[in-house]
Amino acid sequence: MANDYAAHRLAIVGAGVMGTNIATLAVGHGVPVVLVDLSDDVLSLARAAIAQKLRHAQLMGALPPDRPRGELVTSVSLGDAADATAVIEAVVEVPETKAKVLAEISALVRPGTTLISNTSCIPVDELATWVTHADKLAGVHFMNPPYLIKMVEVIRGARTSDATLESVSSLLAVLGRDGLVIEDSAGFVINRLLHPLINSAAMLVQEGIASAEVVDGLLEGCLGHPTGPLRTADLIGLDNLVDSLNVLYERREDESCRPCELLLSKVRAGDLGQKTGRGFYSYGKVVL
Amino acid sequence: MTTEQTFGFAPASTDAITDALVSFLTQRLKTEVAPDQELFKSGLVSSMFAMELVVHLEASYDIAIIGPELKLDNFRTIRAMTSLVERLREVEGLGAEGTGEDG
Numbered sequence: 001m002a003n004d005y006a007a008h009r010l011a012i013v014g015a016g017v018m019g020t021n022i023a024t025l026a027v028g029h030g031v032p033v034v035l036v037d038l039s040d041d042v043l044s045l046a047r048a049a050i051a052q053k054l055r056h057a058q059l060m061g062a063l064p065p066d067r068p069r070g071e072l073v074t075s076v077s078l079g080d081a082a083d084a085t086a087v088i089e090a091v092v093e094v095p096e097t098k099a100k101v102l103a104e105i106s107a108l109v110r111p112g113t114t115l116i117s118n119t120s121c122i123p124v125d126e127l128a129t130w131v132t133h134a135d136k137l138a139g140v141h142f143m144n145p146p147y148l149i150k151m152v153e154v155i156r157g158a159r160t161s162d163a164t165l166e167s168v169s170s171l172l173a174v175l176g177r178d179g180l181v182i183e184d185s186a187g188f189v190i191n192r193l194l195h196p197l198i199n200s201a202a203m204l205v206q207e208g209i210a211s212a213e214v215v216d217g218l219l220e221g222c223l224g225h226p227t228g229p230l231r232t233a234d235l236i237g238l239d240n241l242v243d244s245l246n247v248l249y250e251r252r253e254d255e256s257c258r259p260c261e262l263l264l265s266k267v268r269a270g271d272l273g274q275k276t277g278r279g280f281y282s283y284g285k286v287v288l
Numbered sequence: 289m290t291t292e293q294t295f296g297f298a299p300a301s302t303d304a305i306t307d308a309l310v311s312f313l314t315q316r317l318k319t320e321v322a323p324d325q326e327l328f329k330s331g332l333v334s335s336m337f338a339m340e341l342v343v344h345l346e347a348s349y350d351i352a353i354i355g356p357e358l359k360l361d362n363f364r365t366i367r368a369m370t371s372l373v374e375r376l377r378e379v380e381g382l383g384a385e386g387t388g389e390d391g
């Protein structure tokens with residue numbers, strides 16, 4: 001039921017951009033959240049970020065006005081995720097890291113707990129290798145920021161059960177999101193299309209064919225892309241984008257997914273996009 | 289950022305608030321912006337930039353934009369933002385008769 005928010009207890013592992021954004025979505029829809037990461041410093045920043053993102057969501061009229069906020073607990077101990085009804089893994093897009101985290105989560109939650117990976121490229125069935133109950137794992141690819149974008153990509157792995165998909169669907173209904181279910185594939189639908197597009201857009205800038213503003217302006221004006229691929233890249237985070245492109249390139253051997261030098265140089269320089277105040281664009285003060 | 293730093297360039301008369309916002313938005317958006325221009329309908333301002341406006345107004349005018357005032361209607365035009373600042377400064381006892389100088 002879409003209003004049965006009190007029946008859910010969500011644990012989110014990884015307090016980066018997506019982890020804090022998903023926590024914002026959940027807390028703003030009345031669902032209690034345990035957010036887990038490695039250090040108190042990261043979690044302190046995460047709490048401040050979530051408070052600000054909740055204000056952003058309210059500003060944009062994106063939260064149900066009739067629900068109390070869900071409680072937010074932050075923890076450095078994965079054990080605090082043990083009694084969650086669902087766990088969302090939102091750590092970096094590095095297979096070894098995701099494997100380690102999923103194995104640890106799987107070992108400590110109750111057998112019926114729904115496990116969700118917010119992976120943007122790694123196939124769900126590859127991740128399922130690392131969990132005890134492969135049927136309980138599904139992929140949910142939230143868009144950024146998930147508290148403003150209603151549509152999500154739901155990935156059914158080869159071993160994902162119907163009951164798990166129903167549980168995911170119930171959680172998404174409470175969170176006010178709409179999901180479209182697809183079969184498993186590296187990069188799924190969104191990032192098999194979006195990531196090569198972003199990489200190609202960056203290559204056009206690298207080759208001096210057009211500036212970032214012009215590339216985005218053409219995609220926006222001619223094709224109706226809402227933000228342009230390079231502004232979207234800044235929103236994703238260029239480090240995460242490079243990680244995801246590497247995952248795609250390794251699995252699909254598609255040259256359009258080999259991260260271009262301009263992307264790599266921006267990551268080396270620490271210009272990671274909106275979260276650091278500069279990527280393809282400059283953003284002034286970092287407010288979210 | 290301290291209030292001492294910000295009040296110096298963000299005085300509190302209606303015209304001064306409007307002028308400061310015109311200048312801020314023109315600089316950040318790299319295009320001329322008029323006080324009555326719709327910022328969101330025209331596509332000039334994104335939902336992410338809307339939050340930057342909230343933070344900018346709070347830091348520049350020593351106000352807290354919370355509760356029912358935290359809504360997009362208050363940010364649709366520079367004129368609407370000026371009214372919001374004046375309203376909140378009045379509530380917080382920093383009304384328009386003040387000079388904005390931090391004595």
